[in-house]
Amino acid sequence: MVLGVLIVACCVVFAVWRLVKPRSASPPMNSEKLVSDLSLSCIALALWSWFKPRSVKSPPMYPGWLPLIGHGYQLMGDERHFWKREKRVVEFCLQNNDLIEMRLGSHSLFVLTDPEDSLTVANNCLEKPYIYHYADNVYGRGLLTTKVDIWKTHRKLLNPAFNPHVLQSFVGEYCRQAKRLVSSLASEAGNGPFDIQPYLVPNVLTTAYRTTFGTKVDENSETLKIYEEATDKILMLILERTKYIWLHLPFIYKLTTSGREFDKRAKILKDITESVIANRKLQLKAANQLDKLEESTTEGLVPLLDRMLDLADKQNVLNDDDIKEHLDTIVGAAYDTTATALTFILILIGSHPDIQEKMYQELQKVLDDEDRDINKHDLPQLVYMEAVIKETLRLYPPAPRFARTSNIDVKLKNYTLPANSTYIVSLYGLHRHVMWGPDKDQFIPERWLDPARLPKNPNFFAAFCLGRRNCIGRLYGIMAIKTTLSYLLRHYRILSDIEQLELQCNVLIRPVSGHFISLESRV
Numbered sequence: 001m002v003l004g005v006l007i008v009a010c011c012v013v014f015a016v017w018r019l020v021k022p023r024s025a026s027p028p029m030n031s032e033k034l035v036s037d038l039s040l041s042c043i044a045l046a047l048w049s050w051f052k053p054r055s056v057k058s059p060p061m062y063p064g065w066l067p068l069i070g071h072g073y074q075l076m077g078d079e080r081h082f083w084k085r086e087k088r089v090v091e092f093c094l095q096n097n098d099l100i101e102m103r104l105g106s107h108s109l110f111v112l113t114d115p116e117d118s119l120t121v122a123n124n125c126l127e128k129p130y131i132y133h134y135a136d137n138v139y140g141r142g143l144l145t146t147k148v149d150i151w152k153t154h155r156k157l158l159n160p161a162f163n164p165h166v167l168q169s170f171v172g173e174y175c176r177q178a179k180r181l182v183s184s185l186a187s188e189a190g191n192g193p194f195d196i197q198p199y200l201v202p203n204v205l206t207t208a209y210r211t212t213f214g215t216k217v218d219e220n221s222e223t224l225k226i227y228e229e230a231t232d233k234i235l236m237l238i239l240e241r242t243k244y245i246w247l248h249l250p251f252i253y254k255l256t257t258s259g260r261e262f263d264k265r266a267k268i269l270k271d272i273t274e275s276v277i278a279n280r281k282l283q284l285k286a287a288n289q290l291d292k293l294e295e296s297t298t299e300g301l302v303p304l305l306d307r308m309l310d311l312a313d314k315q316n317v318l319n320d321d322d323i324k325e326h327l328d329t330i331v332g333a334a335y336d337t338t339a340t341a342l343t344f345i346l347i348l349i350g351s352h353p354d355i356q357e358k359m360y361q362e363l364q365k366v367l368d369d370e371d372r373d374i375n376k377h378d379l380p381q382l383v384y385m386e387a388v389i390k391e392t393l394r395l396y397p398p399a400p401r402f403a404r405t406s407n408i409d410v411k412l413k414n415y416t417l418p419a420n421s422t423y424i425v426s427l428y429g430l431h432r433h434v435m436w437g438p439d440k441d442q443f444i445p446e447r448w449l450d451p452a453r454l455p456k457n458p459n460f461f462a463a464f465c466l467g468r469r470n471c472i473g474r475l476y477g478i479m480a481i482k483t484t485l486s487y488l489l490r491h492y493r494i495l496s497d498i499e500q501l502e503l504q505c506n507v508l509i510r511p512v513s514g515h516f517i518s519l520e521s522r523v
């Protein structure tokens with residue numbers, strides 16, 4: 001170790017001296033020298049990262065790390081490869097006392113699957129690490145990525161916009177979109193397996209867009225398509241940047257095609273959202289509606305944009321940029337997660353006809369066998385359906401991990417982790433932990449109806465994240481999913497085969513293809 005430190009120190013001193021030594025009397029530096037200096041610096045860095053002293057009591061290191069790049073090279077490849085790799089890391093973590101170390105470049109990442117340690121990290125490390133800030137010029141001020149001091153104030157301001165009373169006013173919109181989905185799927189019924197994701201994504205996006213922006217947009221609208229494509233591409237580019245460490249440096253990223261593409265797509269989102277905000281302001285001003293907002297009943301849909309404009313108007317707390325980035329974050333965080341959750345639910349109930357039948361019977365009972373719209377009173381009564389949703393999200397949490405950082409050391413059960421590291425809590429791993437019992441890998445919705453079959457702490461169901469910085473849209477998501485499922489189940493029998501399920505991961509995990517879902521008309 002001492003030898004290592006000495007070698008590194010000598011190399012660094014030599015490299016620095018060669019780079020900075022006065023050259024007035026010497027000939028101009030030629031490219032050969034420059035290359036040799038740079039190579040020397042790289043070797044020094046490599047040696048440093050190789051010999052860098054690890055604390056005596058460090059968690060086990062995931063196998064295969066290399067100097068300079070750490071484990072970065074293992075993440076390269078397509079989205080299937082990425083998920084296979086992540087799953088292997090999680091399995092290694094579960095087998096090694098639920099805490100391991102990895103390196104991205106020379107930066108330490110600690111992967112956790114221990115329930116108590118995960119909760120400690122979730123509650124005490126509220127700051128998001130640098131990888132989240134790759135999204136800064138799109139979502140920077142939004143709740144998901146913003147700095148913790150801003151987050152604390154803004155989360156308090158926005159929490160009321162997601163309370164049950166407000167969300168109940170969205171049920172009419174959830175129904176409208178669910179009915180549209182049912183009719184657009186009619187052509188697939190009885191025609192064998194098909195990919196359902198392309199139906200679900202624009203449908204849920206329309207719901208999210210309308211409840212957030214309030215504009216009358218339908219799912220075939222050109223704006224919505226452009227918005228969806230831009231959001232999709234942005235999420236893909238963020239993941240690409242995370243995987244390839246040379247793209248981490250902002251000045252290099254700016255020069256790449258990906259960097260330019262990112263800026264282009266960010267501008268598209270910005271232009272769409274800014275114009276929606278400006279139009280809405282004009283409309284509301286003309287109708288003098290901001291004043292009437294507080295009197296609004298649960299029946300009328302008051303979009304989140306109006307609530308934010310109201311906050312800006314009355315309390316002068318949010319400016320237009322804040323509002324824009326909050327809205328884009330909410331739509332971005334809402335639609336793909338919810339559509340992916342729905343896809344997994346359909347695959348699972350399509351593979352378990354008995355469970356699907358129980359859901360259908362419960363639904364018919366709640367609706368008194370009537371062919372009527374779902375309302376806000378029906379949703380809480382769909383208890384078995386909620387168990388199915390939770391059990392699906394336990395086995396396949398669409399966002400399979402979250403990351404945090406802290407500028408102070410973090411004390412866990414068996415280790416104290418150094419400040420400024422990145423902590424990755426694997427929600428997928430947490431949900432496959434032995435605390436769920438010997439049947440942890442099986443799909444058993446009934447476990448949610450029997451507290452004895454659940455972990456003692458209900459927070460260990462973490463599909464919507466853990467601790468204080470959890471998902472603000474949890475209830476929104478569950479209500480939208482329940483409404484959509486209610487309409488689908490009443491019209492169709494779903495068939496699928498879980499054995500064929502293969503996963504891939506960009507930011508979310510999702511089926512490689514939804515080709516194995518088929519529908520049979522119930523009427």
Ligand code: HEM
Pocket residue numbers: 143144145155329330331333334335337338341397398399401402403462463464465469470471472473474476477
């Ligand atoms: C099944 C659906 C959903 C799942 C599985 C889900 C999951 C999550 C997870 C795991 C996080 C933490 C992410 C992180 O820290 O990296 C999160 C945060 C967030 N989600 Fe969701 N989400 C869902 C639906 C929604 C919906 C419908 C909305 C909005 C309408 C939403 C808005 C947000 C926002 C704004 C955050 C950031 C919260 C903060 O930091 O204060 N999500 N979600």
